[in-house]
């Protein structure tokens with residue numbers, strides 16, 4: 660007899676990775692999942708409902724959930740049949756870029772409230788049930804910025820580092836309950852995420868920031884960041900596919916990176932535990948060897964280099 664479908668709750672499904680993941684799981688050809696695709700503003704559900712097609716109302720339902728609100732989490736869980744979540748995907752997240760001196764503490768706190776405490780809030784709500792049933796899987800959409808810092812993204816990277824430390828710690832205890840944790844670490848992904856950040860900075864003035872720092876931000880960081888998204892950016896469909904595989908596996912890994920083209924940068928940190936290799940190389944690439952960096956990114960974009968480095 661086939662197993663009963665697993666209930667998968669996903670946060671942040673109005674767009675991007677969350678939306679794609681919800682749709683792919685709902686269309687699983689073995690119908691292994693009942694997807695509760697959530698978003699904080701149900702006024703945005705049109706795109707998801709259209710993409711879900713005939714899965715809507717069958718293997719996919721849409722529900723309201725603001726990860727920053729206890730009431731919203733309780734209300735959402737109370738609407739799930741039996742209140743049981745087998746797989747939780749903490750996907751909702753916001754970014755923040757700019758010179759540190761020009762960003763308010765309130766803006767940084769908002770990033771932590773959503774990216775870190777939002778995930779913690781949801782986990783605390785579903786964990787007692789998972790522990791009682793002695794099974795479950797918690798997936799956290801982290802980032803390569805949860806592994807290594809990136810200039811002008813200090814608060815965002817810190818929120819993802821916080822997730823990594825929190826969930827790695829929790830994973831050890833939860834194995835005792837047959838509950839798995841997976842931190843998914845995408846590199847750049849071409850979603851609304853980057854557009855929202857660019858919109859934020861286009862109107863920002865960054866008061867109290869010295870002219871040199873502002874120049875580095877506008878003239879070095881932003882153009883390189885755009886080039887990076889263009890050259891090594893993945894589609895949300897590709898990232899969702901990786902998460903679908905992770906959810907379907909019997910022994911899910913603790914960490915899963917999604918983008919092989921980003922691996923060289925992550926490796927810089929892994930091979931030198933002192934951290935100097937990563938910090939110095941990234942500094943030189945950005946500020947001294949800009950032409951080399953751009954050439955490398957163009958090669959990655961065209962794909963020729965990739966096939967020489969990674970065997971097919």
Ligand SMILES: NC(=O)c1ccc[n+]([C@@H]2O[C@H](COP(=O)([O-])OP(=O)(O)OC[C@H]3O[C@@H](n4cnc5c(N)ncnc54)[C@H](OP(=O)(O)O)[C@@H]3O)[C@@H](O)[C@H]2O)c1
Nearest residue numbers: 671673674675676699725726750751752802847848850852
């Ligand atoms: N795009 C990238 O380059 C990239 C790379 C690595 C990791 N990630 C991570 O991937 C995840 C998904 O991002 P994405 O690229 O798919 O971007 P996205 O399209 O902007 O999706 C982010 C989602 O989070 C939702 N959200 C924000 N605050 C929320 C809250 N308080 N409660 C509930 N939902 C909330 C957004 O809802 P609204 O529409 O209401 O704002 C949206 O649905 C994030 O955790 C992000 O940090 C992204």
